[in-house]
Amino acid sequence: xxxxxxxxxxxxxxxxxxxxxxxxxxxxxxxxxxxxxxxxxxxxxxxxxxxxxxxxxxxxxxxxxxxxxxxxxxxxxxxxxxxxxxxxxxxxxxxxxxxxxxxxxxxxxxxxxxxxxxxxxxxxxxxxxxxxxxxxxxxxxxxxxxxxxxxxxxxxxxxxxxxxxxxxxxxxxxxxxxxxxxxxxxxxxxxxxxxxxxxxx
Amino acid sequence: xxxxxxxxxxxxxxxxxxxxxxxxxxxxxxxxxxxxxxxxxxxxxxxxxxxxxxxxxxxxxxxxxxxxxxxxxxxxxxxxxxxxxxxxxxxxxxxxxxxxxxxxxxxxxxxxxxxxxxxxxxxxxxxxxxxxxxxxxxxxxxxxxxxxxxxxxxxxxxxxxxxxxxxxxxxxxxxxxxxxxxxxxxxxxxxxxxxxxxxxx
DNA sequence: ACCTGAACACCGTTCAAGT
DNA sequence: ACCTGAACACCGTTCAAGT
Numbered sequence: 001x002x003x004x005x006x007x008x009x010x011x012x013x014x015x016x017x018x019x020x021x022x023x024x025x026x027x028x029x030x031x032x033x034x035x036x037x038x039x040x041x042x043x044x045x046x047x048x049x050x051x052x053x054x055x056x057x058x059x060x061x062x063x064x065x066x067x068x069x070x071x072x073x074x075x076x077x078x079x080x081x082x083x084x085x086x087x088x089x090x091x092x093x094x095x096x097x098x099x100x101x102x103x104x105x106x107x108x109x110x111x112x113x114x115x116x117x118x119x120x121x122x123x124x125x126x127x128x129x130x131x132x133x134x135x136x137x138x139x140x141x142x143x144x145x146x147x148x149x150x151x152x153x154x155x156x157x158x159x160x161x162x163x164x165x166x167x168x169x170x171x172x173x174x175x176x177x178x179x180x181x182x183x184x185x186x187x188x189x190x191x192x193x194x195x196x197x198x199x200x201x
Numbered sequence: 202x203x204x205x206x207x208x209x210x211x212x213x214x215x216x217x218x219x220x221x222x223x224x225x226x227x228x229x230x231x232x233x234x235x236x237x238x239x240x241x242x243x244x245x246x247x248x249x250x251x252x253x254x255x256x257x258x259x260x261x262x263x264x265x266x267x268x269x270x271x272x273x274x275x276x277x278x279x280x281x282x283x284x285x286x287x288x289x290x291x292x293x294x295x296x297x298x299x300x301x302x303x304x305x306x307x308x309x310x311x312x313x314x315x316x317x318x319x320x321x322x323x324x325x326x327x328x329x330x331x332x333x334x335x336x337x338x339x340x341x342x343x344x345x346x347x348x349x350x351x352x353x354x355x356x357x358x359x360x361x362x363x364x365x366x367x368x369x370x371x372x373x374x375x376x377x378x379x380x381x382x383x384x385x386x387x388x389x390x391x392x393x394x395x396x397x398x399x400x401x402x
Numbered sequence: 403a404c405c406t407g408a409a410c411a412c413c414g415t416t417c418a419a420g421t
Numbered sequence: 422a423c424c425t426g427a428a429c430a431c432c433g434t435t436c437a438a439g440t
Binding site: 046052 | 403
């Protein structure tokens with residue numbers, strides 16, 4: 001989506017939006033590490049210090065963009081489990097596949113959220129909260145699969161195993177640590193298979 | 202290990218060594234992203250441009266340090282499987298646990314190798330080769346477990362699942378994406394359990 | 403309220419020069 | 422061979438100032 005080339009009034013109109021778009025754009029290759037406050041300002045057609053009107057510093061700008069990505073991830077995961085109505089084990093496979101698929105489909109956001117230079121979740125309450133929502137969604141399914149309360153240590157451990165599996169696949173795929181080629185379909189199939197092998201928890 | 206405060210002759214003696222030590226030191230917190238050529242030179246007690254005598258650029262310095270870490274990892278993995286003499290499945294559990302343990306014990310190296318700003322394996326032939334050796338070690342075990350040749354796609358897929366699992370656990374643990382606390386022993390136990398659940402491949 | 407421009411202390415890298 | 426010092430084009434961030 002290319003941004004309009006307006007006659008450029010003194011007030012930008014929606015600078016915050018433009019800066020967040022620029023942030024995601026710049027994160028495409030290297031992740032948050034490739035994002036520069038000055039370059040984002042340039043893309044938004046604004047002076048180098050204008051971003052400070054909207055964010056206290058670079059970390060907050062990154063965190064705001066990562067938060068948007070986290071909300072997108074949450075929605076993708078929720079949509080993913082919709083197919084497996086009710087059955088927790090089917091939901092676990094579906095949510096894991098959705099996680100890896102999100103990493104492949106929204107690479108720029110995923111890199112921004114988890115790649116090089118990504119902001120710590122503690123930077124912003126909003127980012128932390130969005131991360132917690134994803135966490136809770138997964139934990140809830142695991143708990144139902146185990147028929148234990150979410151607070152149970154066993155549930156947390158099991159959740160961690162599933163998450164680590166999906167996250168590990170996504171990260172290795174994105175960072176090209178995979179020394180052999182593997183297509184999208186094969187990757188999703190591998191995810192399905194790997195998670196299924198963990199069941200029943 | 203604190204470096205000696207010598208009378209500082211014109212020629213450093215072992216600048217390359219000192220720079221690599223400084224690199225690992227600086228990577229402790231944030232990973233390679235926290236490494237600065239100038240700061241490494243300062244730690245080595247040398248001018249800002251002296252590192253260019255030993256490395257073509259910053260990436261090569263990072264890659265050289267990462268390569269040393271990769272060799273350490275390889276040795277740790279080899280030592281890890283020594284206990285499970287011969288049995289491939291026991292070796293798979295052992296190598297995965299050794300992988301996660303390395304991440305916890307040699308955090309600075311692991312962050313440097315896989316964390317924020319880590320050098321691409323393609324930067325240096327040495328780093329690429331060291332990475333490949335780790336890859337081959339794991340692939341060999343998986344192939345023996347499956348009783349298939351290492352070149353078989355099924356072996357590669359299975360290897361990828363095991364690696365992703367161990368890597369995912371290590372990464373989540375280090376990046377503190379874990380929103381709950383979990384001790385070292387529990388983490389290694391979770392690794393053991395998660396890998397064992399994948400067996401037989 | 404919102405944005406600019408100069409300034410400061412940092413980078414990585416280059417290049418001529420010193421021993 | 423090995424190292425220095427000045428220089429260049431970049432950063433993030435601050436601060437006084439403009440509209």
